[in-house]
Amino acid sequence: MTLHPVDYLILVLYFVFVLGIGWMAKRRISTSEDFLTSKRSVPVWITSLAFIAANLGAQEVIGMCASGAKYGIMTAHFYWLGAVPAMVFVGVFMMPFYYGSRARSVPEYLKLRFDEKTRGLNAITFAVMTVFSSGISMYALGLLFELVLGWSFTNSVLLSALIVLIYTFLGGLTSAIYNEVVQFFLIVLGFAPLSILAVMKAGGWSGISAHLQPVMTHSWRYLGHASENPMGVEAFSLIAGLGFVLSFGYWCTDFLVIQRAMAAKSMHEGRQTPLIAAFPKMMMPFIVIVPGIAALALMNMSSGYTLPLQPGGGYDYNQVLTTLMAKFYPSGMLGVGLTALMASFMSGMAGNVTAFNTVFTYDIYQSYIRPNEPDRHYLWVGRAMTIIGVGLSIGTAFLATHFNNIMDFLQLVFGFVNAPLFATFLLGMFWKRTTGHAAFTGLIAGTAGALMTYSLTIAEGKGGWITILHQFPSTMAQNFWIAIDAWVICFLVTMLVSLVTKPKPIAELHNLVYGVTDVPKEEGLRWYQKPTSLALMVIVVLVALNLLFY
Amino acid sequence: MSDLRVPTGILFALLGVVLLAYTAISPGARAPLDANINVNLWSGIALLLFGGCLLWLSRRTRS
Numbered sequence: 001m002t003l004h005p006v007d008y009l010i011l012v013l014y015f016v017f018v019l020g021i022g023w024m025a026k027r028r029i030s031t032s033e034d035f036l037t038s039k040r041s042v043p044v045w046i047t048s049l050a051f052i053a054a055n056l057g058a059q060e061v062i063g064m065c066a067s068g069a070k071y072g073i074m075t076a077h078f079y080w081l082g083a084v085p086a087m088v089f090v091g092v093f094m095m096p097f098y099y100g101s102r103a104r105s106v107p108e109y110l111k112l113r114f115d116e117k118t119r120g121l122n123a124i125t126f127a128v129m130t131v132f133s134s135g136i137s138m139y140a141l142g143l144l145f146e147l148v149l150g151w152s153f154t155n156s157v158l159l160s161a162l163i164v165l166i167y168t169f170l171g172g173l174t175s176a177i178y179n180e181v182v183q184f185f186l187i188v189l190g191f192a193p194l195s196i197l198a199v200m201k202a203g204g205w206s207g208i209s210a211h212l213q214p215v216m217t218h219s220w221r222y223l224g225h226a227s228e229n230p231m232g233v234e235a236f237s238l239i240a241g242l243g244f245v246l247s248f249g250y251w252c253t254d255f256l257v258i259q260r261a262m263a264a265k266s267m268h269e270g271r272q273t274p275l276i277a278a279f280p281k282m283m284m285p286f287i288v289i290v291p292g293i294a295a296l297a298l299m300n301m302s303s304g305y306t307l308p309l310q311p312g313g314g315y316d317y318n319q320v321l322t323t324l325m326a327k328f329y330p331s332g333m334l335g336v337g338l339t340a341l342m343a344s345f346m347s348g349m350a351g352n353v354t355a356f357n358t359v360f361t362y363d364i365y366q367s368y369i370r371p372n373e374p375d376r377h378y379l380w381v382g383r384a385m386t387i388i389g390v391g392l393s394i395g396t397a398f399l400a401t402h403f404n405n406i407m408d409f410l411q412l413v414f415g416f417v418n419a420p421l422f423a424t425f426l427l428g429m430f431w432k433r434t435t436g437h438a439a440f441t442g443l444i445a446g447t448a449g450a451l452m453t454y455s456l457t458i459a460e461g462k463g464g465w466i467t468i469l470h471q472f473p474s475t476m477a478q479n480f481w482i483a484i485d486a487w488v489i490c491f492l493v494t495m496l497v498s499l500v501t502k503p504k505p506i507a508e509l510h511n512l513v514y515g516v517t518d519v520p521k522e523e524g525l526r527w528y529q530k531p532t533s534l535a536l537m538v539i540v541v542l543v544a545l546n547l548l549f550y
Numbered sequence: 551m552s553d554l555r556v557p558t559g560i561l562f563a564l565l566g567v568v569l570l571a572y573t574a575i576s577p578g579a580r581a582p583l584d585a586n587i588n589v590n591l592w593s594g595i596a597l598l599l600f601g602g603c604l605l606w607l608s609r610r611t612r613s
Contacts, residue, residue, distance in 0.1 A: 017557065185562065189596065193592075200587075201583055328583055331572075331579050332572040332590040336565060
């Protein structure tokens with residue numbers, strides 16, 4: 001792929017613009033809360049788009065297009081099943097506690113609801129994971145640019161990290177959120193034409209269906225048994241593992257996304273944020289997954305497009321998106337497409353950095369290292385942690401070039417840590433009896449359960465550290481079952497330990513737990529602004545989409 | 551902070567103008583599989599319209 005001056009012009013225009021937003025946001029910052037939490041001041045349409053954009057990193061865009069070519073429309077379950085129901089749940093049922101507790105972060109909510117050690121566990125694991133995740137995606141992007149454009153890995157990693165650093169350092173969370181909105185629009189407008197062009201070339205959805213196995217164009221029909229579909233999963237593990245444990249564990253507890261909803265102006269807008277975000281989220285498969293499916297059809301109809309090959313044989317699915325762009329975008333639009341890819345990378349990275357600096361400053365530094373300093377001090381620490389967070393991410397990216405296996409290993413461990421989280425939050429928010437000792441023990445037991453499941457089972461040669469009691473048809477099925485086991489163990493252990501330990505007095509649980517929290521009134525809102533009616537609309541559209549691609 | 555729609559509208563309108571200007575200068579810039587669609591022209595129009603919409607919306611609410 002070769003770029004022309006016009007493509008670079010577009011990329012530079014975008015860079016100037018993101019830095020400009022950072023500069024604009026800088027004027028508003030005088031306290032640590034302005035910098036780290038936007039102090040509940042952001043309009044709802046902005047928090048909603050930021051809510052999904054912060055999660056829409058480059059790895060996600062590239063990976064979803066790759067999975068489209070590999071698994072077909074079943075990939076859409078990562079959105080329809082693996083995100084939207086959880087977004088509805090967090091908006092309707094959980095935001096009242098997150099927002100109403102006046103916590104500044106998710107770990108701080110755990111401190112208020114449970115105790116110091118549960119907060120510490122969540123804050124430290126979260127801080128470590130965000131830094132590594134952003135480093136891993138930086139590594140993936142650097143590799144791709146090196147491969148496709150011949151750019152130097154070092155330079156592209158350093159340049160993109162520097163730009164993210166400058167705008168998050170200047171304007172903090174507000175700057176990151178405002179840029180995420182622009183990045184979201186760029187991702188949509190930069191990739192939608194690719195989807196349209198590829199589908200048109202393949203003869204529309206009917207043309208695609210005619211050139212592919214039926215399993216690639218149906219999302220539910222082949223889920224009866226793992227051997228019937230390329231993912232190697234059946235309906236139960238998909239619904240319970242992806243649709244419940246993993247999805248709710250991420251969208252309802254991960255501070256990276258919750259932080260965006262917490263920045264909204266009012267309780268109503270905080271609750272509306274994930275609900276409004278669910279509408280564009282449901283449609284994302286048509287922009288990021290469908291091109292991958294069309295790519296496979298185009299190859300089968302010998303249209304002049306072939307899937308890229310790996311040097312060692314087999315298809316290199318991660319290059320599907322970029323090779324499609326090279327075939328369908330002329331210079332000019334190619335610049336817009338690459339800028340969209342760069343934007344998705346930056347939104348993902350800035351999301352990680354802004355969540356990291358908040359958790360570190362409030363939940364680690366202010367709690368354990370130096371409490372009771374004047375606010376100016378914490379603003380300074382927040383800014384310093386922005387630089388350190390970016391620095392650590394860059395370090396991780398370079399480390400990944402030497403130890404690729406360590407990165408896979410880390411992502412595996414992160415999965416073990418995240419899988420039980422939702423059980424803790426569910427019990428904590430809806431059962432007054434749940435205690436801090438129980439939450440902590442449950443999380444540790446859940447993670448241990450995940451580790452044990454991995455050690456006792458094998459899939460595609462992965463796992464089986466202790467012995468092999470069960471063989472899964474695919475690593476995806478194994479991941480789903482690890483999550484299910486971890487969740488069930490955490491749930492049971494938390495309940496049992498709660499029954500034998502002393503609960504917090506009810507007076508201390510006000511605004512933290514269901515039953516002792518003022519339910520936010522929906523009066524004064526128009527019918528379409530009410531969280532419950534928004535939720536209903538989301539569900540109707542979601543069911544319609546699933547029926548359409550049954 | 552001032553209305554985000556203004557700078558965003560300006561960015562997208564500018565991107566549209568760049569694509570349209572580029573089509574005018576080099577109409578031969580085509581991709582291998584574009585099926586006789588002038589991608590830069592249509593995308594340029596879409597981007598310009600989107601940017602224009604954002605600017606129009608922000609003017610309307612201000613007045």
